[in-house]
Amino acid sequence: MSTVRQTVMDLLRDCGMTTVFGNPGSTELPFLDRWPNDFRYVLGLQESTVVAMADGHARATGRAAFCSLHSAAGVGHAAGSIFTAFRNHAPLVITAGQQARSLLPLNPFLGATEAAQFPKPYVKWSVEPARAEDVPAAIAHAWHIAMQPPCGPTFVSIPMDDWAAPAAPLPPRRVGWETAPDPALLAEAATALAASQRPVLVIGPEVDATGAGPAAVALAERLRAPVLASPFSSRVSFPEGHPLFAGFLAAAPEAVTAALAPYDLVLVLGAPVFTFHVAGQYRLPPVIQMTVEGEAIAAAPTGMGILGSLRLGLPTLAALLPEATRPAPPPRALPPAPAPAGPIPAGFLFHELARARPADSIIVEEAPSHRPAIQAHLPIPDWGGFYTMASGGLGYGLPAAVGVALAQPGRRVVAVIGDGSMMYSIQALWTAVREALPVTVIVVDNAGYGAMRSFSQVLGVEHAPGIDLPGLDFPSLAAGMGCPALRVTEPGEIEPALRQAFAAPGPMLLSVAVDPAIPTLYRKS
Template identity: 70%
Template structure:
């Protein structure tokens, strides 16, 4: 036999989970005692930042991250980014300390009355083991569930005195992660796609997540149809310089219906059907247009209001569908997508100009992590993404994701420049992550788009026809001082002619660097009115 602590460390080694993201407390000291030299502990200064870093690391590596939080209050701080990790399908095993078992009947300090219930429903599996000796097996179970598609976070609550208990080691196991699609449904889908005269393909984040990007490109080229990115796609869905790429769907039912109205078949790959943010007339679901849906996500399949959903790993589904299609469809390729002309400099700096210059400054293999939702249409126009694994954002609306996620991605990919594009409002949700980036000297450029407020709220006020909404202006923030207080150099740019030098310096920095760009506060248009 061995101890629970030793069994857990041996298990983590066998699973390749030797990087631990955490924020420690007294109930975790039994786990942290005599920290092994072959493990890396990544300290975050607030639990939401810890989860965001683990999320970015997990999504960049394709492997579940291990997280150690502090008791109930610490998990409570983290829940916003736990929700985001669930929506992002980011695999991770979250552990949190619990008060000693002997004290639990007496409502002790730091005790969680219903620890396993606390993070539900935004974890795939949650448990506080009934016995100390069950802790290693519970963590193994949590890892396998986190890595079962669709990926996601899991949770294990560990009482403080469990780590020294005796237990049997947990052997490493192999559990299949891929599920093959129904061959009959794939054959039926192939017949429908081949017969369509004006098909369209809508692609989402599961493609990049599964490493199925090249298979997706081959399928699209076999079909010869225009390709659109699904609403709120949290990763690169299709190379945005490809001749078949036709643009982005917005999260409004009427706008989606109008974009798809001219087509006689819609093939949706790796995305829900569809993610909406505002109400409206979803005429596409009443039109009778066939919708064929390929996904790994059973919940997305169950919630689709129309069409045929085929469950299966995309790395198996996409080649299977392509093999059943004819070599040449004879379809006329879509016309080249119109690109906006380069924006002109002005004062104050237009957001479009900032994003155009950022695109020119970024290295070819840079990874962009974005949380500037009011500027997303401008980013999509000015910063075309081309490489798989080069773009990440959040699938949820919870703010405070991008900066810690960028830190986690930089820890996972230290050989590449990571660029965090973040709004001024978003930046204030998890600024603590900058400190971690400084401690690890990560190649991270943080570009804060400062438009003096919550730009998305300003835009929604127009969409929803509301007026005089309080709490949307953010005067008096100094992001350069904030960064310098954590050891990160920064520069504030207020004029267009200063921009190129500041961005170039941030891209050359051997550690993290911040650029605060003060931009025009003009209200962007996020969605067509529904």
């Protein structure tokens, strides 16, 4: 008979989870013993970083990633990134070592009390198996749940002496996770869309995540309807160079009301209705929502909800629609190119980045206070070309860029990270260096928490402490982990610095000092 460890290794091979993201401790050593040559162990220097790396890898591959954490303390360190993975719908199988079963009644050092409860409610499923021989089946169960739409993280706590216990091999299984929407509801939606005079599409990250992008483009073109990106979309919502792309919805009720007022029907694809960040009053036209996320449909304040796969449902919906004869909407008015100035305007940095970056590069962004400037001056033309976090929790972007680079070998990954965000997970640079990944890290250094500056304006708050971040030397911090770096303080230095960074075979960091003045993030229209 096989051991638990041998059976689990075979299971991980079958599931395509041979890249393991981890930060090891004593209770994981039996799992790591005699590490097999066909597995890759990606070492992160803190557990939150480990989970964010796995999250980026899972989202970029569309397959579950495997994380190995250390007991309760390690899961506690990782809790913020587990929350982000839950909001990102990233399929993860997270395991954590537990003390030996014989010690658990004695409240041992490093023992996790009620281990399966600890990461809840931000995992889809969680367990500490009752018997050692149940561990392989528990991990298989976790993988199936993680991959079921909407995807998300799962958790298995494993006592350290379980790995050597005998366990029978698992029988092979084949499971399909996608379910098609109700045909009657699709027909009703098609009738409403055909009768609409001024429809608009609001598209969220689920379209890109589920491979439904081409079908969404075909539907928009058939309707001749403008397309808006949903608030806080954590992936590309629509190719931003397409003539039907009309811009981005803000996460403010009055702004959403104003943006949707010209339309008589809103078709929301793969997004909630709607994600807000500030309070206010809103009014919506009639809404039809399609998503795999039942919670998003239940939470919608109005309209029709159609639950099911967008990849399967959108072609069916398009086939039910007549070709629209209305004139195509006018193209979106693009802002002028920012002028160079001192201090460097953030928009000028993103404009230069858009001009210089490799055509197939991937943007991973965590500079929330600069998001309006990024949306204005750094267009994303391709599906799979953009990732950010859906949770609002800082520390995701840099380790996620490492995970994306591991998932997409040969493609340049550009991590656009605010200076405040960078300090949450800067140790991920060490992993990027160790793995020799083509990651260009651009630190947008405005010497403070820009979002806090902006919200202070919105809320009328003055002289709040803890907003300024003077004295951070990112090139020196990068050099301490073996990553080459440059400091950029003048507009004319940006283009040659980008050229040098993109030519580097491995990671390189650019710290760009930008204007600390931040525009108000949320306006009424």
